Amino acid sequence: MDTSSPSPFVNGETLKIFVGRRVRTVVQVQRNEGGVLVGQSTDGHQLTIRGATDAPESPHYMEVIGIADSNQSIRAEVCTDFGENFDAGVFNGLCKLANETFKPLFL
Amino acid sequence: MAAVRLTPNAVEAVLAGDVNLRPIVQVLDVRCVNVSADRWRGNVSDGVNTVPALFAGQLSALARSGAVRGGTILQLDEYVINNVGGGPRRIIVVLNMTVLRAECDIIGNPTITPETRLPNQNHSGAEQFNGIRQPSVAANSLNTPTMLGHQAPVFQPTAQPSYRPAPSYKNHGPIAKNEAPARIIPISSLNPYQGRWAIKGRVTAKGDIRRYHNAKGEGKVFNFDLLDSDGGEIRVTCFNDLVDRFYEVVEVGKVYVVSRGNLKPAQKNFNHLNNEWEIVLDNGSSVDLCPDENSSIPSQRFNFRPISEVEDTPNATILDMIGVVISVSPCTTIQKKNGMETQKRIINLKDMSGRSVDVTMWGEFCNREGSQLQETVERGVFPVLAVKTGRVNDFGGKSVGTISSSQLLIDPDIVEAHSLRQWFDGGGRDASTQSISRDATPAASRNAIRKTVAQIKEEGLGMEDKPDWVTVKASVIFFKNENFCYTSCPNKEGDRQCNKKVTKGTSGLWYCDKCNREFTECDYRYLLQLQIQDHSGTAWVTAFQEAGQELLGVSASDLSRFKEEEDPRFAETMLRCLFQDYLLRLKVKEETYGDERRVKNTLAKVERFDPAGESKYLLDTISRLVAS
Numbered sequence: 148m149d150t151s152s153p154s155p156f157v158n159g160e161t162l163k164i165f166v167g168r169r170v171r172t173v174v175q176v177q178r179n180e181g182g183v184l185v186g187q188s189t190d191g192h193q194l195t196i197r198g199a200t201d202a203p204e205s206p207h208y209m210e211v212i213g214i215a216d217s218n219q220s221i222r223a224e225v226c227t228d229f230g231e232n233f234d235a236g237v238f239n240g241l242c243k244l245a246n247e248t249f250k251p252l253f254l
Numbered sequence: 255m256a257a258v259r260l261t262p263n264a265v266e267a268v269l270a271g272d273v274n275l276r277p278i279v280q281v282l283d284v285r286c287v288n289v290s291a292d293r294w295r296g297n298v299s300d301g302v303n304t305v306p307a308l309f310a311g312q313l314s315a316l317a318r319s320g321a322v323r324g325g326t327i328l329q330l331d332e333y334v335i336n337n338v339g340g341g342p343r344r345i346i347v348v349l350n351m352t353v354l355r356a357e358c359d360i361i362g363n364p365t366i367t368p369e370t371r372l373p374n375q376n377h378s379g380a381e382q383f384n385g386i387r388q389p390s391v392a393a394n395s396l397n398t399p400t401m402l403g404h405q406a407p408v409f410q411p412t413a414q415p416s417y418r419p420a421p422s423y424k425n426h427g428p429i430a431k432n433e434a435p436a437r438i439i440p441i442s443s444l445n446p447y448q449g450r451w452a453i454k455g456r457v458t459a460k461g462d463i464r465r466y467h468n469a470k471g472e473g474k475v476f477n478f479d480l481l482d483s484d485g486g487e488i489r490v491t492c493f494n495d496l497v498d499r500f501y502e503v504v505e506v507g508k509v510y511v512v513s514r515g516n517l518k519p520a521q522k523n524f525n526h527l528n529n530e531w532e533i534v535l536d537n538g539s540s541v542d543l544c545p546d547e548n549s550s551i552p553s554q555r556f557n558f559r560p561i562s563e564v565e566d567t568p569n570a571t572i573l574d575m576i577g578v579v580i581s582v583s584p585c586t587t588i589q590k591k592n593g594m595e596t597q598k599r600i601i602n603l604k605d606m607s608g609r610s611v612d613v614t615m616w617g618e619f620c621n622r623e624g625s626q627l628q629e630t631v632e633r634g635v636f637p638v639l640a641v642k643t644g645r646v647n648d649f650g651g652k653s654v655g656t657i658s659s660s661q662l663l664i665d666p667d668i669v670e671a672h673s674l675r676q677w678f679d680g681g682g683r684d685a686s687t688q689s690i691s692r693d694a695t696p697a698a699s700r701n702a703i704r705k706t707v708a709q710i711k712e713e714g715l716g717m718e719d720k721p722d723w724v725t726v727k728a729s730v731i732f733f734k735n736e737n738f739c740y741t742s743c744p745n746k747e748g749d750r751q752c753n754k755k756v757t758k759g760t761s762g763l764w765y766c767d768k769c770n771r772e773f774t775e776c777d778y779r780y781l782l783q784l785q786i787q788d789h790s791g792t793a794w795v796t797a798f799q800e801a802g803q804e805l806l807g808v809s810a811s812d813l814s815r816f817k818e819e820e821d822p823r824f825a826e827t828m829l830r831c832l833f834q835d836y837l838l839r840l841k842v843k844e845e846t847y848g849d850e851r852r853v854k855n856t857l858a859k860v861e862r863f864d865p866a867g868e869s870k871y872l873l874d875t876i877s878r879l880v881a882s
Contacts, residue, residue, distance in 0.1 A: 234866035237866055237869040240869075248880055
């Protein structure tokens, strides 16, 4: 397994810790503003996703792997449509555990 | 001597019970009545009438030194009236006074007050001597000193000075005993070592009459809870005859003076008040209504805990809670373990802590407060509900249930309710909340003890008298496809089908031993053996009719027909279920087959594995693991 470039799970809150690094998050697509996607993170923050190709429409959820540009924007490398039936609360719970209580267990 | 005016009619007014008059009187004479105790008494005059006066211990020095003597003009600042010897004779016990003039000619032409019987509702102060017991006094001697002991009596304003019961001496033989209620003390200062006491409190709760049977026979009992102006709480219990005497007297919300009774350690499993004692009334007890009571005693005392705190509260904790009612479920009837039916209703409460909780109402609460809440919520209004004495439950997350001593108050007029209302109307309504009652998860994982397959064996489940009910997340790895069902009796007796095994006789008909009848057609019921597996191991499980059909999605008779007709659907049905994840609810119980004892796992319920629900369950488990 290549662990040289991990993509840690983040939500809107924990994105800011990883600015400039690769992250993985899930957003609910809200709108597409001329190629820049606006989505809501699982903890209710507004995030802008650049470079998302073949992005699904609102209200689909989408997984984004990419580089955190700032504390509320990501330059996407891989986007995956997660459909409408996605439990944001559970993902958010995972992000919290992965970045707080059980950080040592995660890359 | 016109410079000093004695208070006109002071003697009469004071004897009539006016202890706030602070009259100016003249001392006619002073004498020492008990040298060893240094106790002095005399007569005082208002210019017309006189009355005997006893000076309290701390005033003795004034009399001894001659600062108070015949002719001295006094203002009586604090004093009480005392009956002497059980008769109508009354004296003033002076507790505090001011010498206005040391010496003065006798004013007016005072005469000794005729010892008329004054009405008995007059106030008196035998009880004011701060717990010092009034010694018995020979009945007919005015001159016998009232011995107060060596300690100086100290006048202490009681918490509620408006009520001072009249003493009533009954002459039982040579000892006269003050039968009057004792002075009122705060509930918090009650203890079993006090002889006479009275407390004054508002009834915050009243229980129903309960009947009991024990080794001593049967009887009845009821109790009520009192709250006083200092915030002290105590439970009062009455048995048998006293139930008849006091049950009708006591009303919730009214204020009573309760006097006499036995203090016993509080039975904490029934009594959740903040007091280590409870009162058991006896034949000498009195419970008297105070009709003119103002609002100095609150009608209820709460110790509200935010819902977020309930999350970390252990099972069976008793607490008070307040929140906005978000939803009310319909009333359902459920059967209790003893076979009786009871009502149940679940409401959802939310508060400022960002959490919500399920409150389970039982019995009468469902129809009383429950119906009212349901109507209100259906109108689109969200009432505030205060729960007094709720019990924390940890079935499926945390919830709070009512117990018999619980009280539910809808939109109570208290500060907490108003601020909650303000918060809710000012945006709290839309604030997101997280439920601490695991309501969103599937039914099977609620109320369930999760085990791994290996734990069933390792922990020796099912060995006790009662079966163990557990939930495992596992997949089916093998179905025994022979003898997966049996032929059963279709005979119905009332609503119940016989379902006993029927055998095909020589006549070609199906015969039932139990019903002693033959049938042309029989039913098929599952008796399906299957093997399950999770990461920890494998186990054999039996699925009967309902569970079998739930798992396979096909009835036993259809599957049996598929098999007979060599229909490919027979194999497909079973293959479709293999290696799928399920939440399986199992009944684990040791059973005896001949000489052999074996733990048998019976499938009670099957639920499709739901990743989101399972993730929630795992998150919940992790958070509890971290917390512990």
